[in-house]
Each structure stands twice: as C-alpha cells, then as structure tokens.
Amino acid sequence: MNRIAIDGGQSALRLRVAASARTGTGPGYTHGPDALMRMLDAIRVAAAEVELQGPVDVVALGLTGYPQAPGVAERFAGQVGELLDADEVRLTQDMVTAHAGALPAGYGVVVAAGTGLVCLAVDRDGTWRKLDGHGYLFGDAGSAFAIGRAGLVAVQRARDGRGPVTKLADTAIDPVLLYRSSTLVDDVARFAPEVLRCAAEGDPVAHDVLVRAAGDIAETIGAAVAQLAGEGPVPVACVGGLFAGAGEQLLTPVRAALPARARLIPAAGNSLDGAERLATGPTGTYADLIVTYRR
Structure with missing residues (x-):
C-alpha cells in the first residue's frame, strides 16, 4: 500500500x-x-x-x-x-x-514550537483544547519568531542608544529592511539562533529574551494542563525546530516555571x-x- x-x-x-x-x-x-x-x-x-x-x-x-x-x-x-x-x-x-507524533498514547500536552508556536491538550476521554497558534501578530508566544523579534528590537534599541549595549547589535542585519521581505516572518524567526548563541555567551539582554520566552511557553503549558481532568501528573512533550535547536538552554527555564502537574518527557517522534x-x-x-x- x-x-x-x-x-x-x-x-x-x-x-x-x-x-x-x-x-x-x-x-x-x-x-x-x-x-x-x-x-x-x-x-x-x-x-x-x-x-x-x-x-x-x-x-x-x-x-x-x-x-x-x-x-x-x-x-x-x-x-x-x-x-x-x-x-x-x-x-x-x-x-x-x-x-500524534510526540504522544502515541494520546493523553497529554504537546507544545510545537518552530517559527510559530501552538499547543494541544488531549484528555483521557478524547476531549481536546488548542491553545495559542494565533499567528505572529496576535500570539505564538515564546516561538522562534517571538524570540527573533525581541532580539531585533533589542538591536534597534541598542543602536539608537535607547537600550542597553548587547552583542546582538553586532549583526549585519538592518531590521528595518526586513519590512520589504515577502518572507518576513521566517526572516525574523531566523534571528532566534543568534539570540540563543549570545545568551549562551553571557549576554544579559539575550538572556533576558530567552527567559521571557521560556516563561511564555511555561504559561501556555500551565493553561493547557489546567484543562485536563484530575490532579495527577500530565505528560508534556516539547517538539519542533526551536526546541531541537535550543535543547536544555530553553527547556531548563521552561521546566523551572512549570506547574506541579506538568511532567516534561521526551517526544516519541516529530x-x-x-x-x-x-x-x-x-x-x-x-x-x-x-x-x-x-x-
């Protein structure tokens, strides 16, 4: 077949x-x-x-x-x-x-984060709830786009003297020119790895962007877990290109901000x-x- x-x-x-x-x-x-x-x-x-x-x-x-x-x-x-x-x-x-790829058993919460971010909670009886996935203008909190945009805002603030000095401003990118791009969302999201790199090197501005993104992701997970019946632990899998690229650099602050019921587990698949x-x-x-x- x-x-x-x-x-x-x-x-x-x-x-x-x-x-x-x-x-x-x-x-x-x-x-x-x-x-x-x-x-x-x-x-x-x-x-x-x-x-x-x-x-x-x-x-x-x-x-x-x-x-x-x-x-x-x-x-x-x-x-x-x-x-x-x-x-x-x-x-x-x-x-x-x-x-379906991350939790073959069906029960639990999956956050998929790449350029955008969406979360799906499925209960034991098959009822489900979608959270976020509202797009780059009105949602996708904690996504690669959100991280990239926050990083590029920090670049402009540093260059203007309105914000703190940051390694992020060393980029050759002129963020204003991205307005003309037909692939604006993807272009902005592609700056997220630079934010992660600068955060890993100790840049405080990039670190703050990362921590805020982790808090946004944990908030979405918490809201999803709260939709599921009972009081027992809920398996939570984080999938997508953002988590694959960031690994524990992002998962560690996410885990620290999660509610007690949420249990991060490795995804079974993509x-x-x-x-x-x-x-x-x-x-x-x-x-x-x-x-x-x-x-």
Whole structure:
C-alpha cells in the first residue's frame, strides 16, 4: 500500500513515503491570498524529489496555515487528492500531527514550537483544547519568531542608544529592511539562533529574551494542563525546530516555571512521524480534528 505523510511547516514542507521512508522537501508556508496554491506547488516539488508514483492509497497532511474558512479545507483536500492521485486524503492542522507524533498514547500536552508556536491538550476521554497558534501578530508566544523579534528590537534599541549595549547589535542585519521581505516572518524567526548563541555567551539582554520566552511557553503549558481532568501528573512533550535547536538552554527555564502537574518527557517522534501515524493507522482520538476526502 502506498501511503504518504506530509508535514507543512512555515520554514519547509516535508513529504515521506511510509513504505520506503524516502523524504522530499518543498518551500514552507507563506502568508497571502495564494498561500494554498503555493502549498500545492510545494507538495508537487517534494513529491517529485522522491519520484512518487501513483496511485496513492492514503495521504495525511498536518499543515501550518490550515484553511479555516468554511469548505476551503475540503476543497484543498480534494486538490491534494488530484495532485497525488490519492484515494483518500486526511487533512488536519500541524498541531494534531505534532501531538500524534510526540504522544502515541494520546493523553497529554504537546507544545510545537518552530517559527510559530501552538499547543494541544488531549484528555483521557478524547476531549481536546488548542491553545495559542494565533499567528505572529496576535500570539505564538515564546516561538522562534517571538524570540527573533525581541532580539531585533533589542538591536534597534541598542543602536539608537535607547537600550542597553548587547552583542546582538553586532549583526549585519538592518531590521528595518526586513519590512520589504515577502518572507518576513521566517526572516525574523531566523534571528532566534543568534539570540540563543549570545545568551549562551553571557549576554544579559539575550538572556533576558530567552527567559521571557521560556516563561511564555511555561504559561501556555500551565493553561493547557489546567484543562485536563484530575490532579495527577500530565505528560508534556516539547517538539519542533526551536526546541531541537535550543535543547536544555530553553527547556531548563521552561521546566523551572512549570506547574506541579506538568511532567516534561521526551517526544516519541516529530510532526512528520505523526502524519505517518495518521496515514497508516486509524485516526482514533483525532478523528474530529481531521477533514477527510475520498474519491
């Protein structure tokens, strides 16, 4: 059986053929009226890279920029089906595939942080609650974008003499020029590793940015844990490119700020693993969060 998993993030789209584990990549999600068409193009690029040959039995996709308008997700799932010659398409948000990959048992909280940040809490009875994932203007607290933006604000403040001196200002980037970029969100998020590096080297301004981001992440986790019934410990997994790059530099202050019920555990897998799980098995707990197209 030919089953395909797709993880569509803001920085890149990844496509995996379940049987062979071959993986192709395409451009990440970009905001705009043609965002879904660009995503189809990214899927086409990734499929060509793995030399995908149809027909396909099942495709499961977890996407950043999941279409929220009525009927749009259904139409997009149909377009993916046509593109990949697929009998069935299972379309959901990237937070769902992140959760499915990280916590195979289903119960618990997953925070997925890359360019953006979203959190999903799933209770033992299958009820769920999404937190944050509100985008770079109104949410994504603690994300790589949030860290990068705070770092670039510190750069401008230092250069103006309005803020403290910081190693961050040594960058060749002129933040104001980023306004012109069609990939502004991704560009800003790419400054986060520089903030982490300067924090590790003892820069107090960068350290303060990191600590505030950790506090924001812990606040989101705390709110998610509070949604789950009972008083016992709740497994919490932190996944995504931000945590992969920062490791304990970020996890240590997050852990210190967590409520007593939250128990950080290693993720069993990533978002692409979660998409593969949804492509190769029953949707189970996540059925209400998935749009299905069948031809």
